[in-house]
Structures are given as C-alpha cells and as structure tokens.
Amino acid sequence: MSLFERLRDDNLDAWKSYTQHAFVKGLATGDLPEKAFRTYLKQDYLFLIHFSRAYALAVYKSPGLSDMRQALEGLKAIMDMEMDLHVELCASWGVSREQLETTPEASQTMAYTRFVLETGLRGDLLDLQVALAPCIIGYGEIARDNASATPKGPAAATYRRWLDEYASEPYQDVAVDFIRWMDKTSQIYMTEARFSALSVIFNQASRLEADFWQMGLED
Amino acid sequence: MSLFERLRDDNLDAWKSYTQHAFVKGLATGDLPEKAFRTYLKQDYLFLIHFSRAYALAVYKSPGLSDMRQALEGLKAIMDMEMDLHVELCASWGVSREQLETTPEASQTMAYTRFVLETGLRGDLLDLQVALAPCIIGYGEIARDNASATPKGPAAATYRRWLDEYASEPYQDVAVDFIRWMDKTSQIYMTEARFSALSVIFNQASRLEADFWQMGLED
Amino acid sequence: MSLFERLRDDNLDAWKSYTQHAFVKGLATGDLPEKAFRTYLKQDYLFLIHFSRAYALAVYKSPGLSDMRQALEGLKAIMDMEMDLHVELCASWGVSREQLETTPEASQTMAYTRFVLETGLRGDLLDLQVALAPCIIGYGEIARDNASATPKGPAAATYRRWLDEYASEPYQDVAVDFIRWMDKTSQIYMTEARFSALSVIFNQASRLEADFWQMGLED
Amino acid sequence: MSLFERLRDDNLDAWKSYTQHAFVKGLATGDLPEKAFRTYLKQDYLFLIHFSRAYALAVYKSPGLSDMRQALEGLKAIMDMEMDLHVELCASWGVSREQLETTPEASQTMAYTRFVLETGLRGDLLDLQVALAPCIIGYGEIARDNASATPKGPAAATYRRWLDEYASEPYQDVAVDFIRWMDKTSQIYMTEARFSALSVIFNQASRLEADFWQMGLED
Numbered sequence: 001m002s003l004f005e006r007l008r009d010d011n012l013d014a015w016k017s018y019t020q021h022a023f024v025k026g027l028a029t030g031d032l033p034e035k036a037f038r039t040y041l042k043q044d045y046l047f048l049i050h051f052s053r054a055y056a057l058a059v060y061k062s063p064g065l066s067d068m069r070q071a072l073e074g075l076k077a078i079m080d081m082e083m084d085l086h087v088e089l090c091a092s093w094g095v096s097r098e099q100l101e102t103t104p105e106a107s108q109t110m111a112y113t114r115f116v117l118e119t120g121l122r123g124d125l126l127d128l129q130v131a132l133a134p135c136i137i138g139y140g141e142i143a144r145d146n147a148s149a150t151p152k153g154p155a156a157a158t159y160r161r162w163l164d165e166y167a168s169e170p171y172q173d174v175a176v177d178f179i180r181w182m183d184k185t186s187q188i189y190m191t192e193a194r195f196s197a198l199s200v201i202f203n204q205a206s207r208l209e210a211d212f213w214q215m216g217l218e219d
Numbered sequence: 220m221s222l223f224e225r226l227r228d229d230n231l232d233a234w235k236s237y238t239q240h241a242f243v244k245g246l247a248t249g250d251l252p253e254k255a256f257r258t259y260l261k262q263d264y265l266f267l268i269h270f271s272r273a274y275a276l277a278v279y280k281s282p283g284l285s286d287m288r289q290a291l292e293g294l295k296a297i298m299d300m301e302m303d304l305h306v307e308l309c310a311s312w313g314v315s316r317e318q319l320e321t322t323p324e325a326s327q328t329m330a331y332t333r334f335v336l337e338t339g340l341r342g343d344l345l346d347l348q349v350a351l352a353p354c355i356i357g358y359g360e361i362a363r364d365n366a367s368a369t370p371k372g373p374a375a376a377t378y379r380r381w382l383d384e385y386a387s388e389p390y391q392d393v394a395v396d397f398i399r400w401m402d403k404t405s406q407i408y409m410t411e412a413r414f415s416a417l418s419v420i421f422n423q424a425s426r427l428e429a430d431f432w433q434m435g436l437e438d
Numbered sequence: 439m440s441l442f443e444r445l446r447d448d449n450l451d452a453w454k455s456y457t458q459h460a461f462v463k464g465l466a467t468g469d470l471p472e473k474a475f476r477t478y479l480k481q482d483y484l485f486l487i488h489f490s491r492a493y494a495l496a497v498y499k500s501p502g503l504s505d506m507r508q509a510l511e512g513l514k515a516i517m518d519m520e521m522d523l524h525v526e527l528c529a530s531w532g533v534s535r536e537q538l539e540t541t542p543e544a545s546q547t548m549a550y551t552r553f554v555l556e557t558g559l560r561g562d563l564l565d566l567q568v569a570l571a572p573c574i575i576g577y578g579e580i581a582r583d584n585a586s587a588t589p590k591g592p593a594a595a596t597y598r599r600w601l602d603e604y605a606s607e608p609y610q611d612v613a614v615d616f617i618r619w620m621d622k623t624s625q626i627y628m629t630e631a632r633f634s635a636l637s638v639i640f641n642q643a644s645r646l647e648a649d650f651w652q653m654g655l656e657d
Numbered sequence: 658m659s660l661f662e663r664l665r666d667d668n669l670d671a672w673k674s675y676t677q678h679a680f681v682k683g684l685a686t687g688d689l690p691e692k693a694f695r696t697y698l699k700q701d702y703l704f705l706i707h708f709s710r711a712y713a714l715a716v717y718k719s720p721g722l723s724d725m726r727q728a729l730e731g732l733k734a735i736m737d738m739e740m741d742l743h744v745e746l747c748a749s750w751g752v753s754r755e756q757l758e759t760t761p762e763a764s765q766t767m768a769y770t771r772f773v774l775e776t777g778l779r780g781d782l783l784d785l786q787v788a789l790a791p792c793i794i795g796y797g798e799i800a801r802d803n804a805s806a807t808p809k810g811p812a813a814a815t816y817r818r819w820l821d822e823y824a825s826e827p828y829q830d831v832a833v834d835f836i837r838w839m840d841k842t843s844q845i846y847m848t849e850a851r852f853s854a855l856s857v858i859f860n861q862a863s864r865l866e867a868d869f870w871q872m873g874l875e876d
Contacts, residue, residue, distance in 0.1 A: 279779065280779055280780070282779075282780070282854060340778070341717065341718055341720075342718070342720075342781050343780050343781040343784075346781075406850060407848060407850045407851050407854075408846070408848065408851060409848070410845060410846065410847070410848055412844060412845045413845050413846060416720065416845075
C-alpha cells in the first residue's frame with residue numbers, strides 16, 4: 001500500500017469532496033457553464049505559476065541529486081508544457097497570455113498555493129510532497145474516472161480536451177511517478193508517529209482543492 | 220505620509236471591506252451572534268500561532284540587530300500575552316486551551332496565515348511587513364473607530380472586552396510602532412518601481428482579512 | 439541513549455577535534471594568547487546574532503506550540519542574556535557594542551552560521567537541531583570538562599569568567615533541555631534510515647566549530 | 658554602469674584576490690599541481706549541486722514569470738550540462754560519478770554554498786543574485802583573462818579544456834545574461850541606501866571564492 005493510498009483512505013470524505021465535486025461532474029456531462037470553466041482555467045494558470053515555484057522549492061529541499069532531478073522534471077513539465085495548454089485554450093477564447101498573467105488572484109487560488117509552499121518551507125520534502133499530492137494525483141484520478149465521459153453542449157470539445165490532457169499517458173505517468181517518489185521519500189522520512197500530521201496536511205490540501213472547484217462555480 | 224497610509228489609500232475599497240465588515244459592525248452594536256464570535260475567536264487562536272511564526276520569520280529575515288529586537292518584541296507580545304486573552308475568553312465558555320489547539324483549521328485561517336508567511340519567505344522583510352500590516356494596524360483602527368461603541372445584548376461584555384483590548388494604549392502603541400518600523404524598512408528597501416507589487420500584497424492581505432470575518436458570520 | 443549520544447559516538451574524532459581543541463586547552467591553562475580570545479569573542483558576538491536567527495527559524499519551523507515555546511526560550515536566552523556577556527567582556531577592553539556589531543565577519547563565522555541556518559531551511563526541525571547541537575551541547579561539555587581548571591597568566595580572570603558562564607547551572611540546564619528537546623523531536627521525525635544523514639550534519643557542524651576555534655588561534 | 662561593475666569596483670581587492678588567485682595563475686601557466694586541480698574539481702562538483710539548489714531557490718523567489726524562466730534556464734544549464742564536464746574530466750582520472758557524489762564536503766565548499774543559499778532565503782532575489790554573481794561572472798572573467806594562455810606540463814590539456822569551457826560563447830553569454838538580469842532586478846529592488854549591504858554580500862562571496870581556490874592548493 002502506497003503512502004498516497006493510506007492518506008486517501010484516511011481522508012475519503014475530503015478526497016471525494018474534491019475528486020467528485022459538482023464542478024468535475026458538470027465537466028464530464030457538459031452541464032458545467034463555460035463561464036465557470038473559464039474562471040477556473042484562468043485561476044489555474046496563476047495556480048500553475050505557484051506550482052512551478054513549489055517544484056522549484058522541491059529541488060531546493062531535495063536531500064540528494066536523484067530527488068533534485070525528479071523535481072526538476074516536474075518543474076520543466078509545468079513551465080515548458082502544462083502552462084501551454086492553458087494558454088492555448090484561453091487564446092481560443094481571445095484571452096491572451098498577458099491577460100492571463102495579470103488576472104487578479106482569487107482567495108481560493110492564494111489559499112491552496114500558499115498552503116503548499118509554506119508547508120514545504122516549514123517542514124521537509126515529504127511534507128511538501130504530501131501537500132502537492134492531491135493536485136498531482138487527483139487530476140490523474142479525475143481524468144481516469146471520466147475517461148469514457150462524453151460531455152454534451154457548447155463547451156463539449158473544450159471539456160473533452162481538458163480530460164484527454166490529464167488522461168493521457170504522459171500525465172498518468174507523472175501521477176504514478178509522483179506516488180513512487182513520495183514512497184521513496186517516506187522510506188527515509190516517514191514514521192508512524194508522523195502519519196497523523198501528514199494526514200492533516202493531505203486533508204487540508206484536498207479541501208482547498210475542493211474550494212478551488214467551488215470558486216469556479218460561484219463566480 | 221507613511222507607507223501604510225499610501226498603501227491604504229491605494230486600496231480603500233479592500234481596506235473598508237475589512238475594517239468596516241458586517242462582523243465588525245455587529246460587534247460594535249452587539250447584534251453579532253455570539254456563535255459567530257466564538258467561531259472567530261477559536262480560529263483567531265490558530266491564526267495567532269501562525270502569526271507568532273510570522274514574527275519569528277521576521278526575526279530570521281531581519282537585516283540587522285535592531286530589526287531583530289523589534290520583531291522579537293512582537294513575537295513575545297503574541298506568545299506571552301495576546302494568546303492569553305483568547306484562552307481567558309474561551310475558558311469563560313468552557314473551551315479549554317487543549318480544545319483550542321486542536322480546533323480544525325478553517326480555509327480562511329489557512330488562506331491568510333500561509334499567504335503572510337509565504338510572502339515573507341519569497342520576498343524580503345518589507346514584503347513580510349506589508350502582508351502583516353492589515354492585521355496589526357487594522358485591528359488598532361477597528362478598535363479606535365469603535366472606541367465609544369456600547370454593544371447591547373447577551374454578549375455585550377465580551378465584545379466590549381475585545382474592543383478594549385485593542386483600543387488599549389499598549390496595543391495602540393504596537394500599531395504605531397509597526398507603522399514606524401515599516402517606514403524604517405522602506406527607507407532602505409522601498410523603490411517607486413516596487414510600490415505596485417507591495418500594493419497588491421496589501422490588497423490581498425486586506426481581502427483575506429475580510430474573508431476571515433466572513434467565515435465567522437457564515438459558520 | 440539520547441540521539442545526541444549516538445551522534446557524538448558516531449563522530450568521536452570530529453567531536454574531540456572541537457571540544458578538546460588547542461584553543462580550549464589554552465583557555466583552561468591560561469596559555470591562550472589574549473589576542474586569540476579577543477578575536478574569538480568578537481566573532482562569537484556575530485555568531486550569536488546568526489544563532490538568534492537560527493532559534494527564530496526554529497520557532498518558525500516548529501510543528502506545534504510546545505516546540506515554539508521551547509525555541510522562543512532559546513531565542514530570548516541569547517538575545518536578552520548571552521550576548522550581554524560578550525558586550526561586558528568587550529567593554530572591559532574598550533570595545534564598544536557598536537564596534538562589535540560592525541566587526542567584519544570571518545570566513546569561519548560565515549561557514550558555521552550559514553550552514554546551520556541553511557540546514558534548517560532545507561530540512562525539518564530535527565535537521566536544524568542536529569546542526570545546532572555541537573554548539574549548544576559542546577559548550578556545556580567544554581565548561582564541565584574544565585570546571586576545576588585554574589587558568590594562569592594575564593587573562594586568567596577573563597578565561598575563568600567565560601568557563602564559569604557555561605559551567606553555570608542555568609547554561610547546563612539549557613544544554614540538558616536541548617538534548618531532551620532533540621529526543622522529543624526525534625521520537626516523531628527520526629528513522630534509522632535517516633541516521634546517517636543526521637550524522638553527516640553533526641560531523642560537519644563539529645568540524646566547523648573546530649574551524650571556529652582555529653580562526654582565533656591563527657588571527 | 659551595471660550593478661556588477663559598481664560592486665566589483667567597490668571591492669577590487671577581494672575581487673582580485675579571487676580572480677587572480679595563485680590557483681588561477683597556476684592553471685594558466687600549467688604550474689598548478691594536478692592534485693590541487695583534482696581536489697578543486699571534486700569539490701566543485703559538490704559545489705554545483707548546491708548551486709543548482711541556489712538557482713532553484715531563485716525560481717522560487719522570483720517575483721514574476723520572466724524571472725522564473727531566466728532562473729530555470731540557469732538551473733537546467735548546471736544540472737543538464739555543466740556537471741557533465743566535471744563527470745567527464747573526473748572519469749578520465751578514473752573517478753566515477755558515484756565517487757564524486759560521496760566525496761566529503763570541504764569546509765570551504767560548505768562556506769560559500771551555504772552563504773549563497775542562506776543569503777537568498779534571508780533576503781530577496783537581488784540579494785541572492787549578488788551572492789551568486791562572483792561565481793557566475795568571475796569564472797567568465799577568469800577564462801577571458803586567460804584566453805590566450807598556453808598551460809605547460811602534464812595537466813596542460815585538462816587546464817586548457819577547463820579554460821575553454823568557460824571562455825566558450827555559451828558560457829560567456831550566461832555571464833552577460835546574468836549581469837543584465839541583475840540589472841533588471843535592481844531597477845525594481847535597488848536603492849542607494851541598500852548598496853552598502855549588497856556590497857558586503859559581494860565582498861563576502863568573493864572572499865569565499867578565494868578561499869575555495871586556496872582549499873585546492875592546500876589539500
């Protein structure tokens with residue numbers, strides 16, 4: 001059983017409130033208003049800037065070269081690739097890269113991103129990984145859960161494009177690698193006495209992810 | 220004109236949304252449900268733990284001994300005094316110190332506290348001070364604005380006790396000292412080119428403070 | 439067996455090169471040139487500024503309130519007391535507080551202090567404690583080892599004053615408390631897989647302490 | 658006049674003690690014992706690991722995306738390229754990558770690397786850049802100063818290889834880009850009141866670089 005599975009099982013309610021959020025369900029059926037998705041995607045661009053910073057922090061905090069290389073791959077994946085999906089989709093709505101970068105940051109964006117970063121600075125690499133886990137692994141699970149979904153309606157193609165991105169083999173590999181990387185770190189830094197504190201971090205991060213979906217719905 | 224005044228004037232809407240929030244008005248009239256205040260106070264205890272960490276971070280980030288001493292005074296004021304007000308008020312409701320420390324953290328508590336801490340770690344002492352300013356200076360202003368308020372109703376004494384604490388000369392001195400300390404730092408680290416970024420920090424922190432009041436109301 | 443004892447036993451050569459350094463022996467006999475001691479003491483004042491920062495960092499990195507309080511006591515002990523010993527001794531030689539604060543920092547001072555701080559930022563509270571341990575516990579051991587020493591010569595009173603300070607019950611208590619605090623942290627964060635990395639930190643810190651004595655001798 | 662030029666001119670003695678160190682002169686003539694160069698190169702490999710961490714920290718601390726991209730390029734340049742030169746040269750002496758990674762770290766390696774990292778964590782991106790500058794820009798200058806040198810003796814080819822690497826257009830571009838990047842940052846974060854503190858950082862970093870050459874000679 002991986003550390004991720006233990007953490008998820010210990011926080012099933014929070015995990016499901018995030019991975020099975022109404023936003024996600026609307027995305028799979030196509031009932032999600034496109035306005036909600038656009039709000040989400042613009043905030044997610046800002047989110048990815050801070051997530052790049054979190055991966056850079058993981059490079060900094062790594063106890064050895066192999067961890068540094070693993071974190072660097074994650075950093076490059078976001079800055080050299082994942083952010084381009086957002087730029088591409090937004091461009092199709094006439095929203096430029098410059099507009100994206102100057103979007104005012106929503107409270108929910110600040111909440112999750114700063115929580116992840118600060119958790120990493122306060123603690124060690126394992127704390128940082130556990131704070132990152134709901135995002136990285138959760139997106140993979142959401143896309144897999146909805147692999148056969150056929151969204152209907154005006155934004156169907158966009159929603160399918162988003163789901164395909166995270167259901168793709170490259171992204172699924174990222175998620176699996178992350179689970180393994182966390183297990184590797186936990187072999188050195190994990191104790192049973194520490195599990196409850198890690199579980200709180202995982203719980204908080206999952207709830208902040210759910211808040212992030214909710215932000216899209218409420219805008 | 221102090222840097223604080225410039226920042227406040229540049230963000231009057233956000234500032235008023237915080238310092239004149241419905242929670243504050245209800246506290247002054249006594250119309251605030253006591254449940255809302257209790258929710259707030261318990262979260263504010265968790266908030267103060269992280270604020271102590273923020274002052275400790277300010278000691279760490281200080282460019283010289285006099286800044287370190289100033290930050291240490293702030294740290295001692297919270298850990299050796301301010302937290303006792305919360306413990307005292309909560310004890311009067313039968314909520315123990317242990318219960319306080321194990322209260323689950325609300326999203327809004329995480330949002331503002333981690334934003335402050337992470338802003339300080341990312342930037343310099345001035346960034347950290349600007350992120351702290353809405354809390355430290357705002358509480359003084361709120362208490363002063365409502366110095367002559369006479370809350371009515373069942374929780375009147377508690378609300379008056381809270382207002383008196385922050386209207387007291389010792390706390391007002393803390394706020395004035397903080398304004399001066401920020402000005403002292405800005406004489407070395409402030410440039411006009413940097414003002415807009417500092418203003419964004421101040422704006423975000425003020426909005427996150429307003430969210431924190433709102434949390435109390437909505438619980 | 440405390441974690442400290444395990445670390446010391448795993449690094450006996452480095453530990454003795456520090457706690458039984460020629461500087462220490464000269465201090466106990468009185469053969470240490472007063473010039474060497476003055477160089478040391480002025481650098482040690484700068485050292486304590488950074489050590490205060492390290493304790494502030496420990497407050498920031500603490501996983502809970504009791505750790506925060508423990509670290510805050512250490513911070514106050516240095517800034518409100520230990521630095522005064524240096525100011526007092528230096529004043530007796532006509533070296534003012536201002537001169538102390540503007541002494542150029544020696545490479546060896548930078549080396550140990552920045553190593554401690556950065557180790558703490560990179561890792562967790564336990565890493566930081568292990569990096570601090572040689573200084574805090576070692577000074578107590580050195581003073582105890584030389585409790586009955588009677589330095590001779592022109593600087594005898596100064597050397598005895600220094601030894602008495604660290605042999606005093608208050609300082610010995612600080613050292614014992616630190617050993618216990620580290621054990622308390624290790625109950626949550628220590629794994630056997632992690633021991634070798636902690637031992638490297640302890641070894642490096644002990645060697646950097648020995649370099650610090652050597653700096654005094656060579657000036 | 659770039660910020661780098663101001664800093665260098667304010668610290669010419671420290672700068673020359675580093676860029677015109679006996680180690681450098683011996684490398685250009687070929688009189689440097691190969692043992693000294695091997696000691697240096699093995700420690701420099703450990704140095705680059707921490708320098709990668711410093712660039713990762715620069716990504717984390719960057720105030721915006723363009724700074725993040727600039728820092729990421731630096732990080733990739735070290736981890737994906739510069740470290741390979743060391744591995745290649747060491748392999749030619751029968752020193753494997755594994756041996757390189759487990760070389761005990763010299764005090765001088767710890768001193769400069771931790772100073773750079775901690776300076777960055779304590780302050781802002783500009784502080785970090787100024788601490789990095791002597792290394793990045795200095796190596797470019799050293800290689801340019803000795804562009805026409807023809808080392809003699811048994812290690813001539815190795816020394817020429819090293820000089821060519823840093824005299825190469827790609828590395829010279831790195832140095833020029835770094836000077837520009839620092840100027841860009843200083844346009845936002847630099848004040849005259851701050852110059853003396855930045856100059857102290859530059860001075861300390863230059864002296865720690867000189868210590869690093871000295872370490873090679875003395876081993």
